[in-house]
Amino acid sequence: MPGTLYALALAGGLALGPGEGRAVLFGRNRPDVHICVGEDDARVSRHQGTFTHRGGRWWVCNEGRLPIRCAGSRLLFRGEEPLPLATGYTPLFAGGSRGREHLLEVFVTGPDDERPVPRHGDVTRPPRVWQLSEQEKPVLVVLGRRYLLHEPRPQPLTWKQTAALLAELRPGAGWTDKRVEHTVNAVRQRLSRDGVAGLTREEVGEPVGNALNDRLIRALMASTSLVPMDLTLIDAA
Structure with a gap:
């Protein structure tokens, strides 16, 4: 009923x-x-x-x-x-x-709902995974390294910290604060357009602080688009 x-x-x-x-x-x-x-x-x-x-x-x-x-x-x-x-x-x-x-x-139950039933034999439905380009992946891994290391109460690295670690990882690639910011913002906007909530200033409200990057990293990890094994990309640094 x-x-x-x-x-x-x-x-x-x-x-x-x-x-x-x-x-x-x-x-x-x-x-x-x-x-x-x-x-x-x-x-x-x-x-x-x-x-x-x-x-x-x-x-x-x-x-x-x-x-x-x-x-x-x-x-x-x-x-x-x-x-x-x-x-x-x-x-x-x-x-x-x-x-x-x-x-x-x-x-x-709603008008069209039924009581949940066991689904022991059903194929597991995979999560929605966002593909990150060869340029985007290392940037997000560095930005969110504290999350991937499972540190307590992690925070994203700053643009400056992220650019410095990327420059050490890939010398001569021309990573700057602004380039890191533009790369991360492009990923965030893409996920927002795909329906991930809480990734815009309008949704979060002022002061924004680290909230947008925090939610972005958590969304990527929850969807397995970023996983701790990705830290191998920056092990050398």
Whole structure:
């Protein structure tokens, strides 16, 4: 039935059809909630949140001490207005002790949706990979080397740092700050035209800082267009 809520945590879940005023409670206290989340973690509230059906759709409300992390890193705090759940898949994360995050997977069926079914034998769908030219690839690898090295809280290198390392790698190639900037901006604009969000000044807003390059590198890595093995391109430097 359209509007059916499927919710699944590590300890189990449920499915519930739509109905004005229906509510589903989730949290640590198994006897008093419908879905148990973080049963062994005292940082998770006994009643962490509630799904409520009203106005023809499902909403999620935080009842716990810590915020719930929603899609897109949106944090939902206690006392805030409930968030509507879109049809399809939505992951929710309840923060716990010692860096733990407890996942609650939610799926709301739309008019044309069906309950997700196992696809054990299906061919794995590859990610969208952006092809980088022989000139672009080393520039992006140098710019994002701290990300590829898995450094904590990485930041992109500056145009000047990137140009200096490229000049050491390929002497006589004429790499300058401006040439690096133009090369990176061309890749960023190409990905933006292809639908990658958050790669323009208008989307990010001022002050921009390193945000555009940070998002570009993360998008390239998430799509496997850049991978740690690409560091071999700059090993000599």
